[in-house]
Amino acid sequence: MRSRFAAHLIEQDNPNPFPGIPALERRTGISITTRLGSNECLDAPMQALQDRFGMQFCELARLYGDPECHALRETLAVMNHVDLDEIVVDGGADALISLCLRAFCDPGDKVVCSAGTYPSFGYFARAAGCVIEEVAYHDDGHALQVDLQALLDAVVRNEAKVVYIANPDNPTGSWQGIGDIAEFVTRLPETCTLVLDEAYIDFCEALQPAFGGTLPGCVRLRSLSKAYALAGLRVGYALAAPDILEQLHKVRIHYAVGGLAQYAAQVALDDPRTLATLTEASFIRDALTAHLSNLGFRVLPSGTNFVSLLLPSAQLAQSLVEYLLEQRISVHRPRHPALDRLVRITLCAAALDEPFLSILQETSP
Ligand SMILES: Cc1ncc(COP(=O)(O)O)c(C=O)c1O
Structure with missing residues (x-):
């Protein structure tokens, strides 16, 4: 069976x-x-x-640190209103994506995601021998939205074992309401698991309060690399039902999260000042979005710590990236052909500085 x-x-x-x-x-x-x-x-x-x-x-x-990350999981359990056996900690959300694929898929199994979404999913899926089925985003003229119905159809058509959604999404910045996600997961076949990557959830006002327990048939992934500023220490965690985590534990690298990383994560989570950065990011996001929209760029609405511009062509996007590079400024253009006219800019004080803004003014449509 x-x-x-x-x-x-x-x-x-x-x-x-x-x-x-x-x-x-x-x-x-x-x-x-x-x-x-x-x-x-x-x-x-x-x-x-x-x-x-x-x-x-x-x-x-x-x-050697605590392979069970017990103290950290106790803190996270209280924060997320779940039991201890509904949390696993690993070396970032990336490690958890890989863990899910190893636990759910045999080589040759099909997995489904949006065409151009966060590429680590495809990378780990290929490494696990999976066949990837991609679904286009829906352009509603405002945002590039993950197309839940098309993902579901692809899951059923391919008898897929895993469907991946980043919510909010990278690199489009768009998000789905948690009610829509909860409904989506009830429509999945029992043999398919939703890997719901919530790395950016803290930045998305529409998805607050961010902490809401587990969803059946779903692994919710969280990262301490973004809102908690610990990308270099590699800490992330997953929320899921105990029977799912039991299987994840069979393939998890037990010492992947060192004691230093666990301790630093605990300190960051315990300090209310840590999330002050969210207000700042939201201010920069609004200011940059308004500025670039006024210059005539199509700026995609974002629930993350970046904003993405959708340029008229891949060539224009590439020229902007190269021009900025000459000024020693790096921004990101996805390689995926479905999203290669997108340019992604990380939110930080430097994104509101000259010369960045004046270069964008020079190159505006
Ligand atoms: C959607 C998404 N998931 C996961 C990650 C990686 O998170 P971590 O540093 O916790 O592995 C990123 C990093 O950019 C991301 O954009």
């Missing part, structure tokens, strides 16, 4: 061979004072790192 999960995982258990010392302490109630079992380099002075970053950094860097 066909299942939601990769065939080879269903029958076999694959427990983590190294649950780690924090798990041992939790299970036994004994606090370990002398670690002689995990082959870390315990006596190294780590002088250079200590001089630069201090002793706490060295202690976190020296030791």
Whole structure:
């Protein structure tokens, strides 16, 4: 019988061979004072790192972290109104996309996404041996919208195992209401899982409050790279029903999120000042959108920390990218032919500075 999960995982258990010392302490109630079992380099002075970053950094860097990310998951569970067994932490949303594909798909399985959406999905899908079926965005004259009905049709037509939606989407910036997504997921066949990538959800006012538990048949992915500014530390998490996470755990790299990253994530999540950046991003997004629209560019509405321009042709988009590059400014143009006339600009103070704005004024339609 066909299942939601990769065939080879269903029958076999694959427990983590190294649950780690924090798990041992939790299970036994004994606090370990002398670690002689995990082959870390315990006596190294780590002088250079200590001089630069201090002793706490060295202690976190020296030791294997908690593979279960227990403390971090406790914080995230409260934030997201879910139970501990409905959360898994991994090395960024990217690692979670890859994890989902490994857990749900066998080589040759079909997966579905929008043509030109966040390309890591296609990259990991190809790496897992999947066949990708793409669906065009719907241009309503204002935004480029993910076409939920077309995605559903493609899932049914191809008997797809996974459908991927980034909500809000990269690189179009558009979003679907969570009610529409919840309805979409109820219409999926039982053997297909929605991988709902919510890396940018914190930036989308229309999707607040962002934290709303799990959806059946769906893995919701979150990233600490964007609103929490930790892209370099690689922390993301997924919210899903325990039976789905049980399968994800069979293929997860247990030490992928180091102790340092877990600790920094905890500090960032605990501090209310962290999300002050959202107000700033929203101000820059509005100001840049208004400015570029006044110059005659088609600026796509965005629920993210970037805005995208849709130029009349791929050549014009490429010329703008090259011209900016000559001024040592990098923006992003997707390679996918469906979206190669799009230019994506990350929101930050520099995006409102001269000379960037004056170059755009020179090149405006
Ligand atoms: C839609 C989307 N998902 C995931 C990621 C990657 O997130 P992370 O850094 O947590 O792997 C990005 C990064 O740009 C993204 O645009």
